[in-house]
Amino acid sequence: MDNRMSMEFSALPENEAFARAVAAAFVMPLDPTVEELTEIKTAVSEAVSNSIIHGYSVFPDKDEAKIRLECSVSTSGKLVIVVEDKGVGIEDVEKAMEPMFSTAKDEERSGMGFTVMESFTDRLAVRSETGKGTTVIMTKYLDVVSGI
Template sequence: MENRMKIEFAAMAQNEAFARSAAAAFVACMDPTIEELTEIKTGVSEAVSNSIIHGYKEDSSGTVELECQIREGGKVVIVVRDHGVGIEDVDKAREPMFTTGRTEERSGMGFTVMESFMDRLEVESRAGEGTTVTMTKQLDLSDGI
């Protein structure tokens, strides 16, 4: 069993809720727990928000791509990609409290939040070319699904 979907939308703040809902609706066929669904929605929200705020500096002329896959055994893979400014130092960006935004407006916890809700987080980026965030979540299929 493998299912997948891919959508692309404008890098606008109001589309973050759309992306979160689209990912949740896609994985709903796996009958996830409320906790699993909330974790997926939160991870997607953080990744999409980072793309919009940091990848495009809130310039809505860019696009964000969201890909979701359901793999054998209940593994969910979510990819959020932008073609924005990229991240010069991914390791530094993954440190808690680090932000490229104004510190009075940003907590610098986006990657930390994603890591805490997902089983695996990978970040690939090149300055001037964009960023790809890949999140993996293993759903509990103990109910026989």
């Protein structure tokens, strides 16, 4: 039996830590290693931060800026995390996924968000459409499975 959860929250910087905690709490019944848990939390942080910083930075109605977090896990230990926004979208996903690339040129940003997500998950997919938002899908296979 698969376990799933989905939630939506305001695209505010203070909710990045909340999203991390929720994803971590969701996988705890699987008894992940400390390393797996750290990687999951970091990948979620990067995806949510990207939505807030890049997806909604020039969004006209900040009250309508929402992020959806969805997690599912199978008994085999396959974890899928989806972070979706309805922000400005990414014009060139391939370019955006290059290390050191950032649309936040005025700020001190490393441009390593997608690189971090990719290094801490087994598979990363990014779908985006200009003016309609971005969906990041991260898949991670957990080593230890128990408790579902």
